[in-house]
Amino acid sequence: MFTLVFIFSSIIASAQKFTVSGTIKDKKSGEALIGATLVVVNDPTIGVVTNEYGYYSLTLPKGDYKLLFRYVSYNMQEIPVTLDKNTKLDIIAEPEDRQLKEVVVSSKLSNVRNAQMGMTKLNVQEMKALPVLFGERDVMKIVQLLPGVESAGDGNSGFYVRGGAVDQNLILLDEAIVYNPSHLLGFFSTFNSDALKDVTLYKGTAPAQFGGRLSSVMDVKMNDGNDKEYHVSGGIGLISSKLAVEGPIVKDKGSFLISGRRTYADIFLGLSPDTNINRSRLYFYDLNTKFNYKLSDKDRLFLSGYFGKDQLGLGSVFGINWGNATGTLRWNHLISPKLFSNTSLIFSDYNYNINVNNSGFSAKIHSEIRDWNLKEELDYFSNPKNTIRVGFSSIYHTITPGTITGANITTVGKPDNHTWENGIYISNAWKPNSRWNIDYGIRLSIFTVFGGSEMYELDAKGAIKDTLKYGKSDVVKNYINPEPRFSASYTLNENSSLKAAYTRNTQSLHLISNSTSSNPTDKWVATNNIIKPEIADLGSLGYFRNFKNNMYELSVEGYYKYSQNQIDYKDGANVLNNDAIEPKLLFGQGRAYGLEFSAHKTQGKFTGWISYTLSKTETQINGINNNQWYNARQDRTHNLSVVAVYEVNKKWTLSSSFVYYTGDAVSFPSGKYNINNQTVFYYTERNGYRMPSYNRLDFGATRQLAHRKHFTSEISFSVYNAYGQQNPYIITFQDDPNDASKTQALQTALFRFVPSVSYNFKF
Template identity: 65%
Template structure:
């Protein structure tokens, strides 16, 4: 009897297992006309709750019981793709989607799917999909994604002439900016008038505001992950544009049709070309220009293996006659291998190079000298993603970066000693799980374990007393690890769907930052200095909690959301009064350390479809620091503190040819330290300062207008002309405010405001063939 029961049980188990046998369909989703992989495409099974999305490399994996299905694939800007599938074994299937139309580049602010803001557990994330014609007003004829993200809630502009931005109270250096996985340390061209990102070469941009997945790390406030286009693997194309002060050209095409492709994109400004018309001979010698170059190759060796090689190089040149000059630039390179081990396990292996350098040269009064500063990274990444079953995917991997910082090397007639190179090693290991617990509950959870080691060599280390004076100096042998910091960084976010059109979300995330940017100016500039964590400069830490509500209306045509956050920060850095961070003396005695806090609420209302589209975003926030030795140890506003921040964006299609647009921006002036008094020393006026950041510059506001006209649209050629007026009502927004003695009354002091832009018109011609 026992044997019979056992046999029946085994037969039942075998039958049950067979009945539940599942197979996996996997592959990539791409654009049928170009071969570009599509990030965030949604795969759904008709009549079933099962589904998945493509990852950042366009890969998907979906496991289902054996049977026949109708598969539907959706992505904004593409026709819905539907096909029948009989699943009897594991299958690899490449899916091609057809664009709804073929237009020139547009930046569309969107979620990954129409209702991804409702269903996803991820909080504080925005995606810019660079795909079709952008109707937003532009500056100098350039479509700049860095300017567009500053129109989103929680993201604050650093002002005119600056591509720096502040996210949820963080400083500009607390944003991790990645271009094809390589770090870009300075994203500005032409002193911030342009960013280094040429929209012709960009496929996708994702911005995470402090609650990023565990594979990202190294900064406190945000991650901006930019992916370059792969290049068209079907046919050869060229596109470009000619503007008032810059032009660009983009070439792409197949290396081998359906298997490999290339992309080359170049851009150059000729702002200083007009100086030749000046009657001043010295003015003709001035230099103000930049150029950059993007390139990418990819080749698919098999259905399971694909290789990518991409790079960026850009340079700025600023010179005043033969008196002085500043050159700065970025260089990046990424070699990446995508491999599919099996239908459920996807791998991305990368070797990455990043470089940023600036050189400041002075030739005057018998001085002919220069100072060079460089930061150089070699980075190895291994990322694995395992699709366990529908609704549950596991990510894990490692990241190892070797940093080399050259703080300052002097050359020429100046005899100041050069600072030695500083070597450090940053590592991270992470594991994360994206779990659809039920139809309503989604959870993303993970942990990142980061370590940072700094080495000895020619660089010196110090001990400081209570007054921050050096009491001891010591060195270590080259290659010897002086100290290692270890920090766990847990991440957790969850969403609960109240119904098909609304959800609530909550998140917690810890981040650690080991590299720090020092500046003695109120605005970001090329000569800001990066320093590494050491025995005195501790790793910066942040803990952020956030809560949000999202609601969509009228079949996702309208979208609204509200998010609130609180972020505490440890080991924040500020400077003593009159600190000289650009000198080659030891920097540690001039630094002070403490804590920070940032909190606020972000509102977004957006219309996604129709002839009229756009959004309104508003942020109410505070950012404060408490540093021992400043303001009697009391809390004070951080420089990037902006209480109110409002952006209104609208685009309207007048006809098939004409589109008009406008955006309005208003935000509270940033906090600054102004003199509270003055006194005379040897007939020289010396200003007296009291509280740090106790004053504010005037509020910033402007209105931009734009219009785009399609000139021609044929099968093999299309063109357009774009008009825009930046700062339409000519408001003089402050760039800097300085103080000087009134030349007509020595007892009075004058505040002198410098403004950059008033009534800036631009026109550009764009083409594609």
């Protein structure tokens, strides 16, 4: 009701004004530009930003104006407009004519004026110069080089944000949740860079339309496809290749994109004379598709999908496959020049299958999480000082916890778990004057637990006291949590500002894993009568400063996060079997705090950035570590990344990156004893030890081979871990073969001197 009154009063107040609106698109491809800015030349404090579909709306008093268009890697334009009536003005943006992309990471708006804190936008087309593992331009590896973001391990695509665990990151692909964003046990991500248009990372303080995770939102959007002309692009690497085709369905009205990728490590395995090796399977493939069509000046349909699969196996004896599938159907409708609607029907699925066939025993294990999501969102461009967004999201989750079937065994498994996650939200981007930019809003999350699956009552020691029976349609529990959001920037002068933010996030899906790296058999479990939603309150404060005509960008951000209902395992818990998980868990509180420093050079032949994070992450759970605070597994005191890109000439580009961070907190044995001639290690303090610190230097070089109107090509070289540092992937312990009273620590390292070469083309 409040929203309707506000909108109605705004319409009355703007009766003597007129609106200029439209879309901003790339001249060559017709792609909509997300986050492009239009400001009034005579008063740069009045302006607007395009939404996720390139749409803008600006209401001004009657008169003549000049609007200034700005967007990273595009030529600025001054556009005259006469407002004596509502005017539709579509803007065609021309990319800068340069062969080298100088800026790798850039702000969605000016890093000084934007109210949003902890937000970074990656320009996917400008990542090409950076050195990468196995020649794959992996957006998730680039994210790990940002302040406040830490890699989950050597070569791993998982990441930690401001002390949060891997499962506390919401990863979206065209609005669909991606539950396992990795291939080949984490060494590749699911995102094929050739199919992507925009990647935005929010570190905790995300807009109200996002919910369901505590630490971050990684919002990934696929290319729409070129609606002007047909193009084919691809790349050939040492272990993988990819190909993308795009073009118009009807010129200037609709387009398509189809992009595929596959590794071929299994081909090389087949050359081995060892039959155990040549019958093995080790590969992945994925497919991205997107179609869009303009039904009218006010309506456009989008259909996008992703399908990816990994295969890992040893002949017919053992095999595991896992993969994601997503689909998004969207309808954009322009209700009025000031009111934009987006309606989405979204599907998401993640599953894994394990097959065992050995000595007459045959079995299959299957687990799955599947979502159906309906979203509705309205953007109301009230006036130059207020942009309102209101909407809802309704997700129905179905989780198959694990089913075991086989020819000679009785089917074993738990019933599917059904839950319903709803979110209602409203937010406003408010510019009260030339110095203040304020974003505020609230999200109401409602998580409903249905019956039909096994639920338990636990005794005081956490053992199962009783099994509770509910029908499939019975509502077992409702969890309702308000999530306020607030962020503001105060401009000190043209080049500097102070920012502050506060947000509350809740999370009702939890990843159960006792491995130190991404594992396809990790299980998602939903909040139920025992496992409560995790809740986190995050406050942050920052100073932002630009130098020398925005050539250098400096930022310092401090944050403190307090978390409730944090989950950890009891000492000695085993989560690899199909038993009830609830008796193996304990619940408590967490805290994370730190300082993030970032310095960017964004212009010239030499560009890059330095990021450093000083942080602490701790957990306190009764029943663990004598009820005292202990280090979370992802706690790292120091995290440093240095990235440099140098344009030698129009043909050659050199790059380098250096990473250093404190080793993970781990639980090493404090002693051992012998039972029946078997050594048993025992553990005392939880996460009381450290892995050795991690450091790595990478080099890359890109040579432009051709740069013609209808054909471009390049060859890229890189060396991962150039000085061969043996960073520990895992450390295990055993008795010393020469003296059983002593213990040996065995360190396993994954990558040393990994060279790669890839050839990329487009025509």
